[in-house]
Amino acid sequence: MFNLAEMKDTIKIEPSGFRKKKAQAITDEINRKYANKVLQDVGLCIAMHDILYASEGFIHHGDGCSYVTVHFRLVIFRPFVGEIITGKIRSCNQEGVRVTLGFFDDIFIPYHYLQENSEFNADEQVWVWMYDENEMFMDLEETIRFRVESEQFFDTSPSVRPKKEGVDTPDLSANSAKQAPYSLTNIELLFLRFEWCIDVMAPSC
Numbered sequence: 001m002f003n004l005a006e007m008k009d010t011i012k013i014e015p016s017g018f019r020k021k022k023a024q025a026i027t028d029e030i031n032r033k034y035a036n037k038v039l040q041d042v043g044l045c046i047a048m049h050d051i052l053y054a055s056e057g058f059i060h061h062g063d064g065c066s067y068v069t070v071h072f073r074l075v076i077f078r079p080f081v082g083e084i085i086t087g088k089i090r091s092c093n094q095e096g097v098r099v100t101l102g103f104f105d106d107i108f109i110p111y112h113y114l115q116e117n118s119e120f121n122a123d124e125q126v127w128v129w130m131y132d133e134n135e136m137f138m139d140l141e142e143t144i145r146f147r148v149e150s151e152q153f154f155d156t157s158p159s160v161r162p163k164k165e166g167v168d169t170p171d172l173s174a175n176s177a178k179q180a181p182y183s184l185t186n187i188e189l190l191f192l193r194f195e196w197c198i199d200v201m202a203p204s205c
Helices: 022-034 194-199
Strands: 002-013 043-054 066-077 084-093 096-100 107-110 118-121 126-131 134-137 143-147 150-153 182-185 188-191
Touching (some): 002 043
Antiparallel strands (some): 002 066, 084 096, 143 188
16 A cells, blocks of 8 residues: 655755755655655655765855755555455545545545445445345544545646747636645445444355
8 A cells, every 4th residue: 555656856845944954954845845745656755765865065146945855664554456445434425425535535445336225314324235135334534444446636737828929828717626736536435334343244154
């Protein structure tokens, strides 16, 4: 679920950070720049893991900031396809169930990946698994286990319209819809409440 990704970047350290130790100042700036950001085809950045190399800082004339070339590793959230993860139900609609891990919410289980004989209760806005004559409600905040079937990256940077009268204009409306830059899709629900297994499915558990 978590991986390490090697990166190389030039890190800007403001004069206010000069009183810190060099490693701490670099760490703070890298975390400020990368933490909770999605890198295309890499994953969700959690935090800096370690510094592999840092050059001497050099100062540009005019701004007084120190610029350091840093080779470092980031902790990345990117589950592999087939991995089994535990999460909580965040919301439900007729299309399926949205799951959260606390730090990551863009996980969606389509309705056809739910248990067989599952129905959507429009009044309660939850899915219900009909097991024999029992109604098993998939309540919000319920802990579940699921298998990752696929992932999706989406470039959320503004596109550029064709030139009009010699001027390039960013097309901010092209990606105006709130599309998550990284999401887990086609999730297969494997296991619901442990109590259900004990109370209802005891013969098979």
